[in-house]
Amino acid sequence: MTVSETTMNQPVQPLQPIQAVPMLSVRGLQKIYKVPGGEVEAVRDLTFDLAEGELVCLVGPSGSGKTTLLKCISGLMEQTSGTVELNGSKVTGPPKSMAVVFQEYGRSLFPWMTVRANVELPLKNQKVPKAERAALVDAALKSVGLDHVPKSYPWQLSGGMQQRVAIARAVAYRPQVLLMDEPFAAVDAQTRADLEDLIRTIWKQLGVTILFVTHDIDESVYLGERVIVLSSSPTVVQEDLKIDLPAERDQLNTRALPRFMELRSHVYAEIQRAKLGPVTEQITAQRKASLK
Amino acid sequence: MSPLKRIAYFFGLPILLIALWYALSFGSTNFFVPKPIELAQTLWTTWIGERFVDDVLPSLGRLAVGLFFAIGLGIVLGLLIGSTRWLRNLLEPLLEFFRAIPPPVLVPLLMLLIGVNDSMKVAVIISGAIWPVLLNTVEGVRAVDSVLSDSCRSYGIRGFARIRYFVLPAVTPQIMAGVRQSLSIGLILMVISEMFASSSGLGFTIVQFQRNFAIPEMWSGIVVLGLIGLGLAIIFQFVERRVLHWYHGLKEITHDS
Numbered sequence: 001m002t003v004s005e006t007t008m009n010q011p012v013q014p015l016q017p018i019q020a021v022p023m024l025s026v027r028g029l030q031k032i033y034k035v036p037g038g039e040v041e042a043v044r045d046l047t048f049d050l051a052e053g054e055l056v057c058l059v060g061p062s063g064s065g066k067t068t069l070l071k072c073i074s075g076l077m078e079q080t081s082g083t084v085e086l087n088g089s090k091v092t093g094p095p096k097s098m099a100v101v102f103q104e105y106g107r108s109l110f111p112w113m114t115v116r117a118n119v120e121l122p123l124k125n126q127k128v129p130k131a132e133r134a135a136l137v138d139a140a141l142k143s144v145g146l147d148h149v150p151k152s153y154p155w156q157l158s159g160g161m162q163q164r165v166a167i168a169r170a171v172a173y174r175p176q177v178l179l180m181d182e183p184f185a186a187v188d189a190q191t192r193a194d195l196e197d198l199i200r201t202i203w204k205q206l207g208v209t210i211l212f213v214t215h216d217i218d219e220s221v222y223l224g225e226r227v228i229v230l231s232s233s234p235t236v237v238q239e240d241l242k243i244d245l246p247a248e249r250d251q252l253n254t255r256a257l258p259r260f261m262e263l264r265s266h267v268y269a270e271i272q273r274a275k276l277g278p279v280t281e282q283i284t285a286q287r288k289a290s291l292k
Numbered sequence: 293m294s295p296l297k298r299i300a301y302f303f304g305l306p307i308l309l310i311a312l313w314y315a316l317s318f319g320s321t322n323f324f325v326p327k328p329i330e331l332a333q334t335l336w337t338t339w340i341g342e343r344f345v346d347d348v349l350p351s352l353g354r355l356a357v358g359l360f361f362a363i364g365l366g367i368v369l370g371l372l373i374g375s376t377r378w379l380r381n382l383l384e385p386l387l388e389f390f391r392a393i394p395p396p397v398l399v400p401l402l403m404l405l406i407g408v409n410d411s412m413k414v415a416v417i418i419s420g421a422i423w424p425v426l427l428n429t430v431e432g433v434r435a436v437d438s439v440l441s442d443s444c445r446s447y448g449i450r451g452f453a454r455i456r457y458f459v460l461p462a463v464t465p466q467i468m469a470g471v472r473q474s475l476s477i478g479l480i481l482m483v484i485s486e487m488f489a490s491s492s493g494l495g496f497t498i499v500q501f502q503r504n505f506a507i508p509e510m511w512s513g514i515v516v517l518g519l520i521g522l523g524l525a526i527i528f529q530f531v532e533r534r535v536l537h538w539y540h541g542l543k544e545i546t547h548d549s
Contacts, residue, residue, distance in 0.1 A: 076442050100446040107439035112461040112538040121457055122447035155542045173447065 021088060022049035023209045024073070024177055029082035031068050042068045044234035046082070050177070055203050055210045057220035059267060060230030060238075061275045066213045069235070070181045073211070074100045086177060099170035103182040105162040109154040109169075116141070116150035119169045140172035143202060160191030164198070171202060180212045184219070193251050196223055200249060217271060221245075221264045222254060229267060231274045238274050241267065326511040335512040343497070348516065351494040354410055355482045355520075358417025362474055366422045367467060370429020371455060374463075380430065387427065395420030395477075396484050403489060413485035413493075420481045424473035432466030433459060465539050468532050475524045483517065 029046040032039050042065040050056050060066055071077035073084050075094040084091040086098065099122075102108040109118050119140055123133045141147045144164040154162050163183055170178055180199075184192040196219060203210050214220050220227045221243055229239040243263060245254060254260055293301075314328045326334075339348060373379050373387075398419050399412075406412040436459060444450075444458050486495030498513035500506075533540075 071442075074446055076445055094446045094448060096448055098446065100442070102439055102443065104439045107437050108443045110440065110458065110461070111542050112464075113457075122449065125447065125449045125453050125457075153538055153541060155538075155545050169447075 022085075023052040023054070023087055024050040024211065025083075025085040026073065027083045027085070029069065029072060029084065030080045031065070031072055031077070032080045041234040043072070043079075045236050046230075048228055048237055048240060050209055050211060052176075053207050053209055054225055055200075055212065055223065056226045056228060057224035058211060058213045058228050058230060059215065059217060059220040059271065060235065061232045061271055062215055064230045064232050064274070065235040066215070066230065067181055069230075070100070070179055070211075070213055074098060074179050076100075097176040099173045099175035099178050101163070101166050101170050101178070101180045101183045103185050105159060105166050105183075105186070106155075108166055109162060111153065111155050114151050114153055115146065115157070115165050118154060118165055119172050122169065122173045136172045136174070137168075140168040143171055143205065144168040144198060158191075160187045160195060163187060163195060167195075167198070167202070171206065174206075175208060177209045177211065180210065182214055183212075185215070192219070197249075197251065199223060217264055217267045218255070221260060221267060222249060222251075227263075227267055229270045229274065239270050324507055326508055330508055331511055331515065334508040335515055338509050338512050339516055347492055347494055347497045350410075350492055351482055351486065352520070354413050354485075354493075355417065355478055358414045358482070359421055359474065359478045361414070362418045362421035362478065363425050363471055365418070366425025366470065366474070367429055367460075370426045370467075371433060371459060371463070373426075374430040374433025375455075375459065380434070384430075387423075387430075391423045391427065395481055399485060399488050408489045413482070413490075416485040417478050417481045421474040421478040424477070425467060425470035428466040428470030429463055432463035436462045464535055468536060472528060472532075475528060476521065479517070479521055479524065 026046055026048050029043055030041070031043040032041050046069060058066060058069070068077070072079040073091065075084075075091045075098075086095050110121070113121065116137060119137045120133060123136060128136070137150075138147065141150060144167050146161065146164050146168060149157065149161070154165055157165070166183070184195050187195065199210070199212070200223065202208070212220075212223055214223075224243050227241045227243055228237055229241065230236070231238045241263070245257065245259060245263070310328055317325055317327045320327070373383055395416060399416055402412045402415050402419075406415055440458060440462065444454050449457060482493075483495035483498070486493035487499050490496040494513060494517065498510055498517075501510035501513060
C-alpha cells in the first residue's frame with residue numbers, strides 16, 4: 001500500500017465509532033486510590049473500544065495513570081467505578097484469554113526457571129497436553145527469535161532478550177487480547193526498534209488484539225493503527241486518533257514519511273496540551289468566555 | 293580456584309592449629325589438657341566400634357528426625373502463615389514470644405508431658421530448630437515480588453500451582469538461610485536433650501566421661517560433636533548450591549552490572 005497525496009494532506013481526523021461488538025470495551029472507568037489523609041483520583045473517566053484484531057497504542061504524559069488503567073483492564077486491580085468488558089463479558093478478575101507483558105522484564109520472569117520453562121508454565125498450568133505444549137513453546141520462541149537459548153536462565157540474557165522471553169510467554173498462551181505496559185521503556189534504543197518490529201510481526205501473524213501502553217510518542221505512532229492520547233491525571237481520553245500509515249512499516253522509511261511527521265507532531269502537541277492539564281484549560285476557557 | 297588450592301585452604305588452618313597445639317602441649321603434665329596424638333588415639337578407641345552404634349548413631353538418628361520435622365513444619369507453616377494476612381497478624385506476636393523461650397528450659401516440661409524417651413528428645417530439637425525456618429519463611433512469603441505475583445495472577449496460576457512454581461522457589465533463599473541456623477541449633481539441642489535423664493547418646497556419654505574424670509575421652513566426644521557439625525555444614529553447602537544455583541547466578545550478574 002502506498003500513501004497517496006490525498007491521504008497525506010488530509011487533516012487529522014478523530015476516529016469514527018466502531019460498529020461491531022468490540023473485543024475490549026472500557027466504559028466510564030474511574031480509579032480512586034485511598035491514601036492516608038485522603039483520596040487520589042488517578043483515572044477519572046475513560047471510555048474507549050478495541051475492535052477484534054486491532055493494535056492500539058495508549059500514550060499519555062508520565063503520571064497519567066497508564067499503569068493503573070492497564071491493571072484495571074487486566075483485572076489485577078479493581079476499578080472504583082465503570083466497567084471493562086472483554087468480548088462482551090465483564091472483567092472482574094484476570095481473564096483467561098488475556099496476557100500481560102510488564103515493563104519490568106527482570107521481575108516478570110521466574111529466575112529459577114529456564115527460558116523454556118518460563119514460556120511453558122502458563123500452558124502447564126492450563127493442563128495443555130505435553131506434545132501440544134512443546135509445539136506451542138517452540139513456535140513462540142521461534143517467533144521472537146530465541147529458539148537458540150531455551151536452556152538459558154532469563155538473568156543470563158540481555159534486557160531486550162528477557163523481554164522477548166516475556167513476549168514469547170504471552171504468545172504461547174494464545175490470548176485474544178495482549179496488554180503491554182511500556183514494555184520497551186527499559187531497553188536501549190536499537191533493541192527497542194527491533195522489538196517494535198517484532199510486535200508488528202507477531203500482531204500480523206496471530207491476529208491478536210493488542211493494547212500497547214507507552215509514553216513514547218514516536219513509538220505509539222509507529223506501532224499503532226490507532227493512538228489514544230490520555231490527559232494528565234485525573235485521566236480522561238484526550239483524543240482517539242487513527243494512524244493512516246501503510247500497513248507495512250519499517251524503521252527507516254515509515255519514520256521518514258511526511259505523514260508520520262504530521263501524526264507525531266499532532267500527538268506531541270496533544271501531549272503538551274495534556275500536560276497543562278484540565279485546570280489550565282478551564283481557566284483559558286473562562287478567560288476566553290469573559291473576553292467575549 | 294583449582295581443586296588443589298581449595299583443598300589447601302580447607303585443611304591449611306586446621307593443620308596449622310594442630311601443629312601449634314602439639315608444640316604448646318608438648319611436655320605438659322596437666323591432667324586436663326589433651327595432647328593431639330593421645331586425643332587421636334582416644335578418639336579412635338572410644339568412638340569407633342560399639343559406642344558408635346550404641347551412642348553416636350541413635351543421636352544422629354534423633355537429630356535427623358528432629359531436623360526433618362523442624363524444617364518441614366517450618367516451611368509448611370511458614371507458607372501458610374505468610375500467605376494468609378489475618379493468620380499472620382494473629383500469630384506473629386505469639387510466635388515471637390515462643391521463639392524467645394530458650395528451648396533447654398522446655399526439657400523438664402517435655403519430660404513430664406512426653407516421658408523420657410526418643411520422642412521427647414526429638415520434640416526438644418524441633419521446638420528449637422523450627423523457629424529460624426518458620427520465621428524466615430513467613431518473612432520471605434511476605435516479601436515476594438509484586439510483579440512476579442501479578443504475572444502469576446494474569447496467567448491464572450493460583451492455589452497449589454502458585455505455591456509450587458512461584459512462592460516456594462521465591463522463598464528458598466530465605467528458607468536456606470533459616471535452615472543454616474536450624475542445623476546448629478539442632479545439634480546443640482541434641483546434646484542438651486541427652487544430658488537430662490538419659491542412658492545413651494553423645495550428650496549422655498560426654499557427661500558420663502566428665503563425671504568419671506575420663507578427660508581425654510570427654511575431649512574426644514567434643515571432637516566428635518565438632519566433626520558432626522562440620523559434616524552438617526558440608527551437606528548443607530552441597531544442597532544449597534544445587535537448590536539455589538539460580539540465586540547465586542542472579543546475584544553475581546546483578547553485582548557485576
